[in-house]
Amino acid sequence: MSDANSAAKEKMFAELKAKLVEWLSLDDVMPEEIGTDDALFGQGLGLDSLDSVEIVVMLQREYGISTKDISRKKEVFTSVRTLAQYILDNRTE
Amino acid sequence: MTNVPLSARRGNKFGISFFHWALKVFGINRPCEFVWVICLYYVIFDREAVKAAMPYVRRRFPEAGRLRKMWYVYRIFVSNGQALVICAANVKSNRVSLEFEHFERAKQYLESVPEGMIIITSHFGNWQTAMTNLQNDLGRPISFLMQPEQNGAVLEALRHNPAQDKMRVISTDSEMGGMLEVMEAVRTGHVVCIMADRAMNDRTSEVRFFGARARFPYTAFFMAAKLGCPVIPLFVVRKGKKHDILKVSFGKLIYPVLRGEKNAAEIMSPYVGEYVRELENKAKQYPFQCFLFQDVWDFKTEKT
Numbered sequence: 001m002s003d004a005n006s007a008a009k010e011k012m013f014a015e016l017k018a019k020l021v022e023w024l025s026l027d028d029v030m031p032e033e034i035g036t037d038d039a040l041f042g043q044g045l046g047l048d049s050l051d052s053v054e055i056v057v058m059l060q061r062e063y064g065i066s067t068k069d070i071s072r073k074k075e076v077f078t079s080v081r082t083l084a085q086y087i088l089d090n091r092t093e
Numbered sequence: 094m095t096n097v098p099l100s101a102r103r104g105n106k107f108g109i110s111f112f113h114w115a116l117k118v119f120g121i122n123r124p125c126e127f128v129w130v131i132c133l134y135y136v137i138f139d140r141e142a143v144k145a146a147m148p149y150v151r152r153r154f155p156e157a158g159r160l161r162k163m164w165y166v167y168r169i170f171v172s173n174g175q176a177l178v179i180c181a182a183n184v185k186s187n188r189v190s191l192e193f194e195h196f197e198r199a200k201q202y203l204e205s206v207p208e209g210m211i212i213i214t215s216h217f218g219n220w221q222t223a224m225t226n227l228q229n230d231l232g233r234p235i236s237f238l239m240q241p242e243q244n245g246a247v248l249e250a251l252r253h254n255p256a257q258d259k260m261r262v263i264s265t266d267s268e269m270g271g272m273l274e275v276m277e278a279v280r281t282g283h284v285v286c287i288m289a290d291r292a293m294n295d296r297t298s299e300v301r302f303f304g305a306r307a308r309f310p311y312t313a314f315f316m317a318a319k320l321g322c323p324v325i326p327l328f329v330v331r332k333g334k335k336h337d338i339l340k341v342s343f344g345k346l347i348y349p350v351l352r353g354e355k356n357a358a359e360i361m362s363p364y365v366g367e368y369v370r371e372l373e374n375k376a377k378q379y380p381f382q383c384f385l386f387q388d389v390w391d392f393k394t395e396k397t
Contacts, residue, residue, distance in 0.1 A: 025356065041269065049270025050296055050312060050357075053319050056276060067276060074268045 012084040020080070023058045024051050036080045044079075052077060059083075064092035112178055121182045121336045128174035136167040146170070148388040152303040153380055168381040172331075176382075179336055180221040181249070189222055194342040196230070199284075199325050202346060203233055209279040210322045213289035213313045214329075215372055216384040223329040223341045224286055225260070234259040236278040236285045238271055265293070272316070279320050287313040289326070289368055291387045298362040300369045303376075307389040309369055311361035318349040318361075326368045330379045344371045 017031035020040075024047065038044040041052070055077065059065040065087065070076060076086040108131075115124040135142050146166045150157075154165055183189040202210060212227075214220045228235050241248060241264050248262065263271040263278065263285075278285050289310060296315070297308040317324045326344035349364040351357065376383040388394075 048294065048296070049265075049272040050315055052269040053272050053276060053316060056273065057319050067280060070273070074273065077269065 008088065009084060012088060013080055016080050016084050016087070019058060019062060020045075020055070023054055034080060036084075038079060040077055040079060040083070055083070059087065063087050063090075065090050109181075112181060116178070116182045121179060121188055124178050124182075125175045125336045128178060129171050132167060132170040132174055135170050136163065142170070142386075145386040145388075148390060149376075149383060149385045152305065152390065153376060153383070165381070169384065172381045173384045175336065176219045176221065176331075176384075179219055179331070179339075180225075183222050183226070189219075189226075189337050189339055191223060191226060191230075192338060192340050193230070194340060196341070196343055198343045198346055199231060202323060202325075203231060203284070206322075207282055208320075208322055209233060209281070209283040209285060211279065211313050211317050211320075211324045212284055212286045212327050213324055213368060214286055214327050215288065215290040215375075216386065217290070217328055217372070217375060218330040218379065218382040219339050220327075220329050223327070223339060227284070227286075228259050231284055234261075234278075234283045236261050236263050236275070236283045238263045238265060238275055238285060238287045240265050275316055276320060279316075279322055286327075287316075289313050289365075290372065290385060290389075292389070296358070298358045298365040300362060300366040302369050302373060302389060305390050306392065307369070308392070309365050309389060311358060311365050314347070314349040314361045314364045314368075315351070315357055317347075318351045323348050324364070324368070326371050328371070328375045330375065330382055342375075344368070 013036050014031065017034045020026065020034065021029055021031050026045075029045075034045060040055075041047045047055075056067050056070055059070065060067055069090075070086075073086070076082055112124055115127065143163070143166055146169055147162065150162050150165045150169070154162060157165065179189060199210070199212070214224060224235075224237065237260070239262060241262050263274045265271050267274070275285050275287075289312075292308055292310045294310075296310055296312055298311045298314075299306055300309055301307065302309070313324055323346040325346050328342045328344070330340050330342070332338060332340050345367070347364050347367050349361060351360055372383075
């Protein structure tokens with residue numbers, strides 16, 4: 001993996017963590033406390049089903065990602081890493 | 094508090110088979126009368142069921158004495174049992190006719206946009222029967238957000254419905270509680286039915302219900318706000334002593350909007366309140382057709 005690629009990913013991880021905190025109103029969580037590979041739902045960050053809706057809307061508004069396909073790709077919501085990869089592969093904005 | 098609805102744990106295969114046989118032989122009315130006998134057992138021996146029904150009865154009939162309250166619980170059990178019998182009867186032979194009230198509210202909206210909308214229903218009257226008969230009237234595919242294993246009557250009705258290819262169940266037990274499927278369904282023009290009266294988690298708003306603070310789920314309203322679609326409450330009641338005519342009433346369209354710095358529960362509260370006011374009005378009109386079976390006034394027990 002090139003350095004540029006790696007740097008873009010790291011930047012996306014940080015950006016995404018900040019956006020998750022903002023969009024999901026995670027008042028008691030700092031972005032840097034979220035592990036890149038932590039589970040977003042259940043045991044990890046503890047998000048629930050309505051938070052998944054918020055994430056989809058965020059992806060649409062912030063990155064121009066269509067909601068059409070993402071509802072069938074639940075694996076995308078596993079962690080910050082999987083979500084970031086999906087954004088990098090599919091963003092239009 | 095357990096999340097398994099009481100109705101899902103009542104009745105057995107023999108009992109269900111018996112009622113199917115009775116419906117075939119006697120039609121709807123006799124089996125509905127027999128429900129009075131069956132429910133006598135539950136009101137005398139099923140303390141858990143009585144306990145679940147009592148909070149609503151206490152709020153709805155505050156002036157009633159203990160014996161009278163038990164009589165009202167009995168009436169509610171009977172009404173609930175009859176609703177299931179009617180649903181089963183309709184599955185086999187379409188014996189129930191629906192009378193619509195304010196149907197144009199939903200119809201006009203759906204004729205004006207390609208997207209779908211959310212219908213909120215309640216454990217009230219004959220909700221199972223109407224839900225599985227709406228597809229033809231609304232002219233849109235219908236998705237039901239529910240726990241499949243807890244809604245046998247609805248699943249059975251769907252299995253026998255000739256339009257079953259245009260109806261599907263989205264399981265709340267699936268990943269992310271089925272929320273992504275709901276989004277996709279509304280986006281592609283489906284009408285999505287969501288039960289709005291029993292809380293299954295802590296996503297609830299505080300509203301007034303029968304004069305006291307109560308908690309009701311805001312999931313459907315939050316989804317609508319995010320999707321930019323309206324929510325419309327639907328109530329299905331049995332009128333008088335007839336067992337084969339159901340009145341299907343559509344409430345006013347509610348357009349939830351997420352704004353401001355407050356949390357979602359507070360923002361959604363006025364919208365949830367609009368629905369709860371309609372629920373209260375229906376419960377005043379048809380007190381024994383309200384099958385809440387959950388203490389929505391209980392602020393001590395955390396819902397998980």
